[in-house]
Amino acid sequence: MLETTVVVIGGGATGMGTLRDLSMRGVPAILLEQGGLAHGTSSRFHGLLHSGARYAVNDPESARECIEENMILRRVGKQCVEVTEGLFVLTPKDDPTFVDPWIKGCAEAGIKAEEISPAEARRLEPNLTPDAQRVFRVPDSCVDGFRLVLHNRMSAERYGGRALTYHEVIAIRQQNGTVCGVTARNLMTGETVDIACRMVVNAAGSWSGEVAALAGLEAAITPDRGTLVVFNHRFTSRVVNRLHASSDGDIFVPHGSVTILGTTSMPTDRPDDTTPTYPEVTRLLELGEPLFPHVRDYRILRAFAGTRPLYTPGGASGRKASRNFHVVDHAADGLDGMVSVFGGKLTTYRLMAERVSDEVCRRLSVSTPCRTAEEPMVGTVDPALLERAARLFPVRALNLMADRLGDDLPATLQQAEVAALAARASKDTHITDFGGGNPLLCECEMVSLAEVECVARDPATHSLTDIRLRTRLGMGTCQGTFCSLRSVASLVEHGIRLEFAPVDSLCRFLQERWKGLRPAMWGQQAREMEFSRAVYAGILNLDGAMHEQNN
Known part of the structure; x- marks a missing residue:
């Protein structure tokens, strides 16, 4: 049997960020992940490091969190970030009355949105539509989710943290209404391992509802399926967004040598519903044409899909569900020693990890402050x-x-x-x-x-x-x-x-x-x-x- 203080369930960005945060505060912790590193949502998104402008009108709290975390990650995770900036483009198919509340929302959230002429936008991005009516520059960037998870793991391990991949949690053990350990199955060998602990952090993303159920708890998690298309070349150097309320197929993201178009939004009852379809691909191409008219001429490299872990206690779904996150102490549900983090997005993963680690440390009477916003994950190369x-x-x-x-x-x-x-x-x-x-x-x-x-x-x-x-x-x-x-x-x-x-x-x-x-x-x-x-x-x-x- 292994023994530690905290077991973190989920090896995506939030879970690995939590392992890093706890380890840096001196809290012994082991992370369990049912697949490989970045196996779930953290490797199945468009690679956008949000400026928050996308949420400026309908979700101002998320907008503020995004711009703050965007700037932090540029410092502490610069090896994972490509600073590209972004454009928000009003096309003839978009409602011009949306622009003023969007500008106001950006200003209130602290997001710099600078208007430039459509001609200047075309100079910067020659493949952009000639029909653009208004264009704004924002501090969007690109982030490599695979590398982000890996570098968080490296940092955590330097401070004594341990991550076990291909270990599926099959039981959360409790005694007298208090967590006392977990049991996991090694999916490579079939062997089971018991880990005694004082607390469990549920950071399993789209699988967090299933993890909660292992402890006899209910969680309002609605996996939301999104499909994306990868093009074989980089026909935009900047993130390009439609200037309208968040919808399907309205973001183009340059990523290395390729460009990614996304995404769709469709509720699903399976967190592993990640197989894209032909109709979704053709629909995304149609939705992408107002920004890049020749999008069908570019060779498609592949399509992929992932699921968002939407937290929907009020019954909202899809685009209507908040992209904010929630930290839940399940002591109020009758189980002491278990904390869950629901919802959120990759851009705010570090903040999510900080908040859940704050709650864990409060319960453990650990007063060491969080340092993940100051200390780089990996050092500068000699x-x-x-x-x-x-x-x-x-x-x-x-x-x-x-x-x-x-x-x-x-x-x-x-x-x-x-x-x-x-x-x-x-x-x-x-x-x-x-x-x-x-x-x-x-x-x-x-x-x-x-x-x-x-x-x-x-x-x-x-x-x-x-x-x-x-x-x-x-x-x-x-x-x-x-x-x-x-x-x-x-x-x-x-x-x-x-x-x-x-x-x-x-x-x-x-x-x-x-x-x-x-x-x-x-x-x-x-x-x-x-x-x-x-x-x-x-x-x-x-x-x-x-x-x-x-x-």
Whole structure:
């Protein structure tokens, strides 16, 4: 049996942020996550770090929280944020009477909204509609949810926090109306583990209602399904929003080398309802045309979906439900020692974690203040370390690689240097090697062998999908057609085992990619996927294995 003070359930941004906050305050804590890192909502959103302008009219409290947290995250999580700014555009299809209350709402929330001419907006974003009537600049930005969760984990671990992935909570134990522990099942081994604790934090997002039910509690959580479309190129450098009340398909977000259009809003009774459909994709394209008239000409890379954990005690749903969050002490419900955080959004994850940690510390009589708004999650990279890395990694992706690795950069570099010496001694180098011994496995996202090996050796890594979420392997143009095979072969060659056999790992990875490709299978994408099918089914004879896994 393990023992700790607090068990945090849920390994998304809020749960991992809570683990970090508690650990920094000196509170022993263990986090349990049923999937891999960023398995749920934190990896299934549009990547927008809200300025709050979207909520300025209908949800002013959320607007204020968003702008404050936006500025904080730019400081403490700069490796996860791309400061792009944003545009709010009034099109002929939008109600012009919405503009004045929106301007007033932004001012009251402390959001800088500067009007520029449509001509200036077109100069900044040449692909923008020529029919724009009014345009405002706001401090929207972009955030990498995968990296954000990882860097929170790294920070928490430096302070003694512990995160167990692929551990599903199956029981919340209580004695005389007080929490005394949890039982979790290791989904990789089937074994169960009991953890004694004094308090439980339910930060399970869309699954938080199910977690509450394990303790005999009810929670008004309505998972709300949103579908998004990923385009193969970055046709806007700024976040672009429709200037109207929040609706479907009215945000374009640049993310690395791609652009994401989202999102829809549809209530669902399943938190894991994450399969996009063809009608949703075509509807999003139609909704996106008022901002980018040629949106149908851009190649779609894939579609994906996630669920929002809306807190709906009053019965509201969809766009009518508040995006605010709520911290609930379940002592009022008859269970002492359990605290839940419901609702919210990724932009305010740190504030959510601070508020729930404040409540936990109050109950534990811990007076240490929160420091997560001041202390960076990972430190600034030593220039000398980057200079060494430049000999072994592609120079134009050097900072990107360093940002992805965070605390793991020194160990990864050391391993790459050892491999380079061995490669030179044996003269075993390839055209895509950087300094020898570090071949590039994924050209689309510039991921090399050293980075893949580093992530594969992490105890939290069990599959190629785990590696993808850490490195973006397979998320580029070919959607894993080449890099998945290279990665599996390289890991086998270097004696690094994943949870599944090599062919099984490959099939699972490709099937996961296929789920997002299927609803956008036309034009160039259809030709690309036919090529991919030919590679794996025709040449490697994997068609039977993949069909068997589907069934």
